[in-house]
Amino acid sequence: MSDIVIDPTTPKASRLQRLRLGRGPTTVAAIAIVVLFALVALLAPLIAPYDPFAVSPRILEGPSADHLLGTDDTGKDILSQLIYGARVSLLIGLAAGLGSLVLGIVVGGIAGYVGGAVDNVLMRIAEIFQIMPAMLIALVIVAVIGRNTTLIAAAVIIALWPQSARIVRSQFLALRRAEFVDAARISGTPAWRIIALEIFPVAFAPAAVQAALDIGRGMLLEAGLSFLGLGDPSTSSWGGVLRRAQPFLTDAWWFSVPAGVCIALMVLSFNLIGDAMGRRGTQGRRAL
Amino acid sequence: MTTPAQQREQRALEVSDLDVSIHPFGGTRIHPVRHAFIDVRRGEVVGLVGESGSGKTMLSRGIAGLLAPGLQPRVGGRIVVNGSDLSGAGETRRREALRTELSYVFQDPNAHLNPTMRIGRQVAEAIRPGGRTVEELLDAVGLPATEEFARLYPHQLSGGMKQRIIIACALAKRPALVIADEPTTALDVTIQDQVLRLLRSLADQEHVGILLVSHDLAAIGQFCERVFVMFDGEIVESGPTEDVLWRPRHEYTRSLMAAMREIYDVAAAAPAGTSTVPEPVRES
Amino acid sequence: MRRIGYVIPLLIGVITFTFVLVSLAPGDIVTATIGDYPASEEYLAERRAELGLDQPLIVQYVNYVLSALQGDLGYSFANRQEVLPLVVNHLGATMILVVAATVLSITIGLPLGLWAATTRRRAVDNALNLSTLVAFSIPAFWLALMAVLVFAINLALLPAHGMTTIGFVGTPIQRFGDLLSHLILPAAVLAVPETALMIRMTRASANEVLNSGYVLTAVSKGLARGRIIRRHVVRNSLLPVATVMGYTFGTMVGGSVLVEKIFGWPGMGSLLYDSVQRRDTSVVLGVVVVVAVVTLVVNVVTDVVYGVIDPKVREATAL
Numbered sequence: 001m002s003d004i005v006i007d008p009t010t011p012k013a014s015r016l017q018r019l020r021l022g023r024g025p026t027t028v029a030a031i032a033i034v035v036l037f038a039l040v041a042l043l044a045p046l047i048a049p050y051d052p053f054a055v056s057p058r059i060l061e062g063p064s065a066d067h068l069l070g071t072d073d074t075g076k077d078i079l080s081q082l083i084y085g086a087r088v089s090l091l092i093g094l095a096a097g098l099g100s101l102v103l104g105i106v107v108g109g110i111a112g113y114v115g116g117a118v119d120n121v122l123m124r125i126a127e128i129f130q131i132m133p134a135m136l137i138a139l140v141i142v143a144v145i146g147r148n149t150t151l152i153a154a155a156v157i158i159a160l161w162p163q164s165a166r167i168v169r170s171q172f173l174a175l176r177r178a179e180f181v182d183a184a185r186i187s188g189t190p191a192w193r194i195i196a197l198e199i200f201p202v203a204f205a206p207a208a209v210q211a212a213l214d215i216g217r218g219m220l221l222e223a224g225l226s227f228l229g230l231g232d233p234s235t236s237s238w239g240g241v242l243r244r245a246q247p248f249l250t251d252a253w254w255f256s257v258p259a260g261v262c263i264a265l266m267v268l269s270f271n272l273i274g275d276a277m278g279r280r281g282t283q284g285r286r287a288l
Numbered sequence: 289m290t291t292p293a294q295q296r297e298q299r300a301l302e303v304s305d306l307d308v309s310i311h312p313f314g315g316t317r318i319h320p321v322r323h324a325f326i327d328v329r330r331g332e333v334v335g336l337v338g339e340s341g342s343g344k345t346m347l348s349r350g351i352a353g354l355l356a357p358g359l360q361p362r363v364g365g366r367i368v369v370n371g372s373d374l375s376g377a378g379e380t381r382r383r384e385a386l387r388t389e390l391s392y393v394f395q396d397p398n399a400h401l402n403p404t405m406r407i408g409r410q411v412a413e414a415i416r417p418g419g420r421t422v423e424e425l426l427d428a429v430g431l432p433a434t435e436e437f438a439r440l441y442p443h444q445l446s447g448g449m450k451q452r453i454i455i456a457c458a459l460a461k462r463p464a465l466v467i468a469d470e471p472t473t474a475l476d477v478t479i480q481d482q483v484l485r486l487l488r489s490l491a492d493q494e495h496v497g498i499l500l501v502s503h504d505l506a507a508i509g510q511f512c513e514r515v516f517v518m519f520d521g522e523i524v525e526s527g528p529t530e531d532v533l534w535r536p537r538h539e540y541t542r543s544l545m546a547a548m549r550e551i552y553d554v555a556a557a558a559p560a561g562t563s564t565v566p567e568p569v570r571e572s
Numbered sequence: 573m574r575r576i577g578y579v580i581p582l583l584i585g586v587i588t589f590t591f592v593l594v595s596l597a598p599g600d601i602v603t604a605t606i607g608d609y610p611a612s613e614e615y616l617a618e619r620r621a622e623l624g625l626d627q628p629l630i631v632q633y634v635n636y637v638l639s640a641l642q643g644d645l646g647y648s649f650a651n652r653q654e655v656l657p658l659v660v661n662h663l664g665a666t667m668i669l670v671v672a673a674t675v676l677s678i679t680i681g682l683p684l685g686l687w688a689a690t691t692r693r694r695a696v697d698n699a700l701n702l703s704t705l706v707a708f709s710i711p712a713f714w715l716a717l718m719a720v721l722v723f724a725i726n727l728a729l730l731p732a733h734g735m736t737t738i739g740f741v742g743t744p745i746q747r748f749g750d751l752l753s754h755l756i757l758p759a760a761v762l763a764v765p766e767t768a769l770m771i772r773m774t775r776a777s778a779n780e781v782l783n784s785g786y787v788l789t790a791v792s793k794g795l796a797r798g799r800i801i802r803r804h805v806v807r808n809s810l811l812p813v814a815t816v817m818g819y820t821f822g823t824m825v826g827g828s829v830l831v832e833k834i835f836g837w838p839g840m841g842s843l844l845y846d847s848v849q850r851r852d853t854s855v856v857l858g859v860v861v862v863v864a865v866v867t868l869v870v871n872v873v874t875d876v877v878y879g880v881i882d883p884k885v886r887e888a889t890a891l
Contacts, residue, residue, distance in 0.1 A: 026702065128585035130819065131867045132860060133826025136844075140860050143848045144593045144604070220711055224830055227713050228845060242714060246834070249721050256721075260714035268709035275705055354792055387794025394792075399785030402804050404811070404883055413803070414793040441883045457793060 030272035037266055041086040050077035052084045052236040060252050070254035072244060078254060082262055085238040088231075089219050089266060092153055096218020097270075099157035101211040104164025109203075111165070112172025113195060123169070126162035134159040138221045142230045149232045152225060156218045164210045171203035205277070212274030216267040223263050238263050299368070300465040300497025301328040301351070306365035308343070308350040313358065320346040322521045324365070328497035330464060333488055335508035335529065336501045337544075338518030344501050347518065348467045351499075352392050353382035370464030388416065391458030393468040397450035397475075401442040407453050408438025414460035425456040428494075429486060448479035455486065459494065466490075469501045480504075484511050505544070509533050517541050575875070579868045586864040587640045590857040591633055597853070600625055601632065607851035609649035619646075645861060646854035650847070655858035659840060663862065665735055666839030668751075669832070670824045672759035673766060674817075680763075681770025682810060688771060689778030689809070690801050700771060707768035713830040716761045720834065723757060730757050733836040758835040762827055766820055773816065778809035814878055818871030825863050 040047065049068070056075035063070045069079040111122040129137060141155035175181055175198070184194045225231055226239025238259045245256035308321035320343045328334045338344050346355070353374070355361035367374040370389045374381065386392075394400045402410060408422050415422070427433040429452040442450055451471060458466050468487060472480035484500075488511050491498045502508055508515055508529065515532045517525040517540070525538040536542045597604035602619045620626070623635045645655035688700040724732030731737065731754050740750050781787060782805060790800045825840070832841030840859050847855035 124581060125585065128582055128589065131582060131822060131864050131871070132586060132589075133822045133824075133863065133867075135826030135829060136860055136863060139829065139844070139848070140590070140856055141593060143851075143856050144597050144853055146598075216709060220709075223711050224713060227711075227830065228833070228848060230848065239711075242711075242717065246717065249717060250725050253721075256714075256717055260711065260718070263714065264706075264710045267711075268706055271705045271709050275701070352792065354788065383794050383796070385794070386792055392792040394785060394789065396785060400789045402786040402790070402808065404807050405804070410789075413790075413795065443884050454789065457789065461794070 024276065026272050027276040030269040030276075033265055033269040034273070037086050037269075038090060040083055041090050044083050044087055048077075048080040048083040050080040052076060052081040060248060060255070062252070063254055069258050070252065072241070072252075072255055073248060078241065078258065081236045081241055082238065082259060084236040085241065085259070085262065086266075088149070088226075088235045088237040089222060089263070091149065092156055092222040093215040093219040093266075093270070095153035096156045096160055096221070097211040097215035099153070100161040100164050100214045101207060103157065103161040104166075104168050104207060104210070105203075107161070108165035108168025108207075109172055109195065109200075112169035113176060113191075113199070115173070115176070119169070122165070126165050129158065129162045134217065135221060135224055138225060139228065139230060142225055147230055147232055149235060152222060152230075152232060155225075156221045159221060160214050160217055164207055164214065167210050168203055168207050171206060172199060175199045175202060209274050209278035212270050212277060216270040216274070219263065219267050219270070298330050298371070298464075299327060300330045300332075300370055301326065301499065302366070302368040303327065303351060304366045306347065306350065306363070306367065308346050308355070308364075309362045310346070310355065310359040317360075320521055321350060324518070324521075324523050326351075326499070326516050326523065326526075328465060328499050330497045331491055331495045332514070333491045333498045333500055333512045335512035335515035336499060336518060337503060337505060337508055337515060339503060339544075342518045343521040344518050345469055348392075348469050348499065348501050352390055352467055353377070353386065354392060388461055389464050391461060391463040391466045393451070393454055393458050393466060393471045395470040395473050397447055397454050398442075400454055401450055403442055406439050406441060407445070408435075411438070411453065411456045411460055414457045416461050419460060419462055425460055428459060428490070429453070429456045431456070446479075447475050448482060451475060451479075451483050452486065455483075455490070459490065459496075462494075463496060465497045465499065467499045467501065470503070471500070472502075472504070472507070480507070487511070505533065517544075575872050579872065582868060583641070583861075583864060584637055586861060587637050588633075590640075590860055591636050594853070594857070595629075601636070605646050605854040605857065606649060607853045609850070609852065611649050615647070640861060645858040648847075648852055648855045650850045650852040651855070655854050656862075658855065659843065659858045659862045662838065662840045662843045663866070664839075665837060666825060666828055666832070666841060668735075668755065669758055669762060669828055669837060669839060670821060672755055673762035673824055674821070676759060676763035677766035677770050677820075681767040682774050682813070684767075685771040685774025685813075686778055686801075686806060686809065688775040689782060690805065697775075700775075704768035704771050707764050710764070712761060712765065712827045713834060715764060716758070716831050716834040719757050719761055730754075732757065735838055754835075754837075758828075758831050758837050762824055762831050765827065766824060769820060769823075770813065773813050774809060777812045778805055780812075781805050781808045784808075811878070811882055814874060814881065817874045818867060821870045822863065822867040825867070 054076060056071065058067075058071050059073055059075045061067060061071045061075075067077050067079065069077075069082065072078055072081070107122055107126070111119040137159035138152075138155040141158060142152055145151060181194060181198050184198050222231070222237065223239035223242070226237040227243045229243060231237045231240050241259040242256060245252070245259065248255050304325045306321060306324040306326075307319065308324075309317050309319045311317040324343075324347055326334070326336065326347070336344055336348070349355045350361065350363045351367055351369075353363075355363070365375065367377075369385055372385070372389065374385055377385070401407065411422050411425055415425075420428075422438050423433040423435075426437065431437065431449060431452050442453070445453065455466075455471075466487070471487070472483050475483060484507055487498055487500065490496055500508065500512060512529050514527065515529045516523050517532060517536075517538065519538075519540045525532055525536065525541045532541060533545065536545055591601075594601045594604045600620070601623060602616055602625065606616075622639065624631050643656050645659070647653070648655050648658055651658050684700060688697045691697055720732045723729050735751065735754050736747070737750050737754075740747065742750070787800060787804055790804050795803075828837075828839060829841035829844050831837070832839050833845040836842065840863070844856060844859045847853075847859070
């Protein structure tokens with residue numbers, strides 16, 4: 001059970017499969033967009049035409065040769081803000097994906113492999129973080145403790161980890177009783193070897209799918225926090241641009257539209273990649 | 289009008305030169321059944337034996353037209369069910385045959401009944417206009433023919449009872465042919481014999497031709513008039529059960545029988561209660 | 573009773589989470605929860621004594637949990653009100669929004685999900701799949717801004733702010749119409765990701781059913797495709813979707829924080845936003861606890877409802 005199920009994975013041993021990226025035009029496009037944004041983020045100081053924090057008297061100017069995406073209400077160049085915004089978004093997104101993957105593998109792996117009371121307690125803890133909406137968890141952590149990038153990353157991971165823990169756990173549960181694992185156990189292979197060589201490679205595929213989706217969810221959470229004024233004040237973030245754009249919705253479309261498109265494109269790319277990784281040939285066995 | 293004697297002689301199924309090929313998602317086209325032939329008369333129980341992976345299920349699904357469309361199956365050859373030629377038939381003709389002539393009984397009764405529909409309705413939806421009532425069908429398969437019973441849900445029944453419901457569904461259309469694909473494999477050993485006896489008596493009393501797909505040679509020997517042996521996608525031997533089982537001509541059947549006898553000798557020596565369901569051994 | 577045994581530990585878990593947060597915040601628990609508003613020294617002293625701040629952390633924790641379980645979530649100096657009634661007063665507006673969005677997402681999502689699963693045209697399935705991914709990817713607050721821009725400002729079709737027109741007088745029916753016109757935009761925006769979720773879950777669930785043995789049995793009866801879908805697929809596909817209603821409710825409350833803020837909808841989301849801006853932490857924490865309680869209640873209700881729909885559960889209790 002989860003708050004966002006992109007692909008509810010049923011742990012049936014017959015259906016476990018290794019990671020495979022489906023190829024299609026949308027997947028290729030998604031990877032290209034991710035690479036593009038990553039390059040922009042890495043090279044931000046080189047390609048940004050202006051300092052994203054530099055104010056100027058030319059306020060709320062439309063797109064022009066000087067300012068390709070116009071200026072905001074304090075005369076800052078919007079394109080430069082968006083270029084630097086890719087850094088924040090990717091940073092938080094990757095932290096979210098990686099962090100919840102690691103946490104999910106550790107917690108879910110222990111719960112699924114050990115089972116019993118340990119499993120019960122760990123899954124109860126995961127459930128505590130699932131009855132609170134992810135947005136609310138991230139928001140309350142940042143609002144109560146403080147606003148900085150590290151804390152935002154931590155807040156997003158805390159909000160998102162339970163789902164990957166559940167997925168890893170169900171994989172471990174299914175695999176613990178799988179024949180090939182039994183065979184390894186009977187032949188005296190130590191537990192860590194079984195986990196590392198037999199279970200982990202199979203359990204990793206669905207967890208990686210979830211990680212790709214979590215990157216997108218993390219980016220959305222970060223954008224939402226910044227929009228609510230809970231972003232790191234020392235960074236330029238897409239959500240923050242939108243926060244400041246709200247009063248000028250009718251006067252300056254270049255203020256609000258490109259930033260939203262950036263977020264949506266970036267998140268969509270990771271969702272497409274996750275979807276392509278998670279696609280299974282379910283149509284094959286259908287009777288109808 | 290045909291007399292019962294004529295009906296007995298009437299062919300429920302004639303298959304010759306059957307090829308089945310499938311194209312699984314992401315793979316290449318494979319040919320699990322090649323040049324297969326088989327025939328079943330009405331009132332007769334015919335066995336189809338072979339190890340798992342030999343193509344038994346592909347063959348019987350191919351005959352019935354029940355291969356998953358996602359597998360992009362191609363079925364070539366001659367298939368005649370109760371006198372009507374289904375060779376190369378399209379979806380509509382296939383469905384018509386499934387509605388009137390031909391039934392299929394599946395391996396696992398626990399998976400093959402709708403969990404949220406009362407069993408009576410599940411039997412009823414297979415009845416053709418003017419056919420028997422649900423109660424008559426329940427009675428025919430040895431279940432309580434009452435309205436209360438028909439109102440139960442599948443999870444309230446035992447595995448053996450569920451398989452009887454599936455057989456009742458199969459009889460509801462008054463078919464000429466019932467293909468029973470490993471109908472007892474998922475059941476307790478004690479129930480297996482009952483279900484096979486039921487199928488045998490239905491063949492005798494209702495003049496249905498039954499194709500019993502199984503790897504249980506003991507069951508085949510006990511209940512079938514004739515038997516076909518399948519190996520690696522082809523029918524390698526066929527004939528009266530006695531001949532095939534005790535005087536096998538094909539090398540594969542011979543090794544199968546030898547392995548069987550070994551298992552039975554061991555089983556006879558072992559304490560009662562251990563499994564006696566033999567698994568055919570592949571020669572190598 | 574079994575359900576209370578399920579609800580209470582989770583609730584204590586949520587309260588524990590808020591306690592950990594205020595412990596980590598600068599200042600002691602009392603100053604951390606009070607936030608920016610000046611409180612009288614007497615109140616601070618009284619509250620500190622109540623929670624036992626001079627005692628070891630474990631005692632503080634137990635006192636904190638016990639008072640929260642009894643409904644004492646503190647006092648909001650910004651609103652000059654106890655936190656619990658303040659939050660509960662804003663619950664109604666949020667519930668209207670969330671229920672409307674749920675109804676929308678179910679009525680659109682379930683049929684589309686079934687369509688995606690049962691269609692033989694791959695293009696339809698792929699297009700629906702892509703649409704759901706797009707719906708998941710658009711930030712709700714940006715979608716809300718764009719909806720305001722297009723429908724409220726450019727087309728001037730619908731009101732963009734508040735729950736009712738200020739100073740509106742009319743018959744109850746007219747007032748309901750007024751509420752409805754204010755409800756459409758925020759509910760639609762909130763419903764977008766939920767609808768996508770419904771489509772995906774229904775599709776996955778229906779695919780599972782289409783792979784099942786009993787559908788094969790239905791095919792072997794020679795039944796027509798449409799009849800098999802109506803009789804065997806629909807019901808069995810929708811049952812599992814019902815079980816996640818409780819969780820989707822929580823997600824929507826999370827989304828409504830941003831959506832309510834943009835549409836000026838006077839619910840918990842707006843209250844939360846205002847409290848965050850004022851650093852009125854006791855209210856922020858109160859909202860978390862109340863949302864958790866409501867989500868748990870919805871979970872228990874869906875659990876009970878599921879028992880009524882699913883014959884397996886129903887007959888098991890009847891026998």
